[in-house]
Amino acid sequence: MNINEIAKLAGVSRATVSRYLNDGYVSEEKRKVIKDVIEQTGYQPSAQAQSLRKQVTGLIGVIIPRIQSESVSRMVAGISRVLSESGYQLLLANTQNNEKEELKYLKTFRKNHVDGIIFMGTMFTKAHFSLMKELEVPIVILGQQVEGYSCVYQDDYNAAKEAVRLLVGSGKTIGYIGVNTRDKAAGTHRKKGFLEELTRNGIKAEEKYMEEADFAVEAGYEATNRLMKRSPDIDSILCATDSIAVGALKHIRELGKRIPDDIQLIGFGDNAITGIVEPSITTVHFYYHTSGEESARLLLEILSSGEDFKKQIKMGYRMNIQESTRK
Amino acid sequence: MNINEIAKLAGVSRATVSRYLNDGYVSEEKRKVIKDVIEQTGYQPSAQAQSLRKQVTGLIGVIIPRIQSESVSRMVAGISRVLSESGYQLLLANTQNNEKEELKYLKTFRKNHVDGIIFMGTMFTKAHFSLMKELEVPIVILGQQVEGYSCVYQDDYNAAKEAVRLLVGSGKTIGYIGVNTRDKAAGTHRKKGFLEELTRNGIKAEEKYMEEADFAVEAGYEATNRLMKRSPDIDSILCATDSIAVGALKHIRELGKRIPDDIQLIGFGDNAITGIVEPSITTVHFYYHTSGEESARLLLEILSSGEDFKKQIKMGYRMNIQESTRK
DNA sequence: TTGTACGCGTTATCAA
């Protein structure tokens, strides 16, 4: 069913049908006839043909590292809400945190002439930048601050500092379990906030109080094991993700230590699970859903204004203080 | 950058370039020239123009009820893995479980000429069926068994029966917290399995031992409250989802009862959280990730064979026995 | 207010 058949059925030229669909001049009588025909046939103009002609696809490419992640899925939900409201469709690419896949999908997006891209990346290489430069589509980076690009990201640095302040109030020896610092947001900035706030409080940061883990409960468990074995005097641990914090909680419990009496715990992300475990875990709430919405709105702004003004939006945060911290 | 410019730069006709791209006859020398030009320019044929011409888009529409759900995101990950391997792109529609949205997106998919649709729905209305009938695209339904359609679904019925067998072995009074039965899979079939296996064991199912809740921890908590107030003699509860089971766990703990000594608990879905709470919750493992893969494979089969043979795939399950059940 | 004709970027047919 195409516009020619509709035109034939309605007894008009296909230009008239096209005008009808695009708010052009059509007489009342023809308007009625065309309307009836379209309703009866359930005709829908072909998106491909339209975009070939109009050079606009209504498609937004979204690259995510891993869909089975609470923070990621919350952001995608936010993106989806805003885009769908504006009539855009979402072309999703799940890369499993694989650089090659990311690059591949950037190319796929170009091939599909997406109108814009929301890129939730964790690590950016030269290959990324050179490819992103090549693409003429507006790109909004979500979750990381990248100079020279429009982006929406979390205030990892200050959140970490605030978490440390919370811990030093009632703790003496603060441990840290971080993630790979190739991830600037969750890795570098959270660690930097931790270190600098320690220093500001006159505490010397020592290697023996620090560990690194993957984004997973099991990894958090193991890292805590290493950490506590090496430095049993630790009385507080800041974990770069909630999963790690949950793993830490498990290990601490097995050690027979009490939370928060013997050891305090703080995580990042405000995953649902932090409110379910016993004791519940104090954690940094990032507005992930809102970040997603915000990134989509920013992209829409760029699209409607026709100009990428490289706005950088740093989102707020708040501490969700639960039972794993003293006082 | 389009095929005409490439042709001009390479000093050949655009037909030759097209043949080069589509494995046609091209002499070695021209092949080289064209290859160089394409590599230097980074040219990619337009997907829109190709699909307009070839009547194939390489797009698969995927409708999901809610992305912030562990089971859904696992299935999407499975779908994504298989489709991306076969060079398909995924057009994602997150409907927030809203019927209107589902219908809207089915239409959007038609407009975009997706090659196929994977529909993860919970409740199917007449409007759904009439619209799905209209679409000439192959549809695979994921998560529900629907007569007359290709689908991949879980064995909710038998899983519920097995769960009941587990409970009756060491329990006497079995409670059930279900979800809305308009959802055939999680609502009707799990409940039916529960009821029939009770009967098979000579236990009379009574209304006072049954409750209904939404898919959420809080709702499970409240439902358990109602259930236990009404029937304090209950010593086992089967919950239609893990979230509900976690809510139940919270409430039971607040009642001062022990799990599993006083009350046993079983959930469905094998969410990560069941292994993290204390005590961990016995739960039915459905192969969600594999289901997603399976649905994608089924769709690919249909696409390559050109015939929708309405295959119905019932997936297996296994009990993940943890600490919330006796013995 | 309506219709004709062209072009968007491809691929496929056909003749050379």
Place this chain on the structure above:
DNA sequence: TTGATAACGCGTACAA
């Protein structure tokens, strides 16, 4: 082996 040309479905400038 190559190139001219038609066609995919649509929107729009232009002429009527």
